[in-house]
Amino acid sequence: VLGESVRLGELVEISKRGAFVPSDELNKLICDEDTDYLYVASGDINDGILSAKLQNLLELPSKYRPYCAKNGDIVITRVMASGAEFKVAVIDVPEGKMVLPNGNLLVFTVDCEKS
Numbered sequence: 460v461l462g463e464s465v466r467l468g469e470l471v472e473i474s475k476r477g478a479f480v481p482s483d484e485l486n487k488l489i490c491d492e493d494t495d496y497l498y499v500a501s502g503d504i505n506d507g508i509l510s511a512k513l514q515n516l517l518e519l520p521s522k523y524r525p526y527c528a529k530n531g532d533i534v535i536t537r538v539m540a541s542g543a544e545f546k547v548a549v550i551d552v553p554e555g556k557m558v559l560p561n562g563n564l565l566v567f568t569v570d571c572e573k574s
Contacts, residue, residue, distance in 0.1 A: 467567065470569050470570060471567045471568065471569060471570065472568045472569065472570035473566075473567070473568040474565065474566065474567045474568075475526065475565070475566050476526075476537075476562060476564075476565055476566070477499075477526055477528075477534075477559070477560030477561045477562050477563065477564040477565070477566060478523045478526035478559055478560070478561065478562055479561075479562035480523065480559075480561065480562070485498075487517075488516045488517050488518065488520075489514050489515070489516060489517075490515050490516065490517045491515070492515060492517075493515060494515040494516060494517060494518075495519075495555055495556050495557060496515065496516035496517075496518065496519040496556070496557050496559065497513040497514065497515060497516070497553075497556055497557070497558045497559065498513060498514040498515070498516050498558075498559050498561065499513055499528070499534065499550070499558055499559065499560045499561065499564065500514075500561045500563065500564075501536045501546055501561070501563050501564060504534070504536070504546040504547070504548045505546075507546075507547060507548055508548060509534075509548040509549070509550065509551065513558070516559065519557055519559060523559055524557070526559060526560065526566075527557045527558060527559050527560075528550040528552065528558045528559075528560050528566050529550070529552065529568060530550065530551060530552040531549060531550065531551075531568075531569060532549070532550040532566050532567060532568050532569070533547065533548070533549055533550070533566070533567040533569065534547065534548055534549075534550055534560050534564045534565065534566055534567075535547045535564065535565045535567070536563060536564060536565075537563050537564065537565055550566075
């Protein structure tokens with residue numbers, strides 16, 4: 460209902476872009492074992508739900524830590540091509556883990572005092 464809508468900018472404390480990790484570096488970081496570092500790409504979002512099976516990263520270099528999402532952050536795909544699917548999901552960061560969204564995602568931290 461339009462009367463109940465709120466502008467995203469009125470609720471957001473911080474907005475940032477995910478990390479652009481060069482493919483050669485990303486290929487060295489991605490691993491099959493369970494680690495404390497998870498990587499989120501737009502393909503991990505389906506029907507507003509984030510996949511439970513995110514890619515693990517062997518380590519998280521310090522230069523990428525500022526790009527990590529917090530629990531409850533909203534991620535939205537950057538629509539880059541005509542006909543590209545717009546996706547949105549809420550990040551649920553498992554305890555003890557860090558979640559790194561890729562550069563094709565925008566990350567919004569909601570200000571709970573405004574919501």
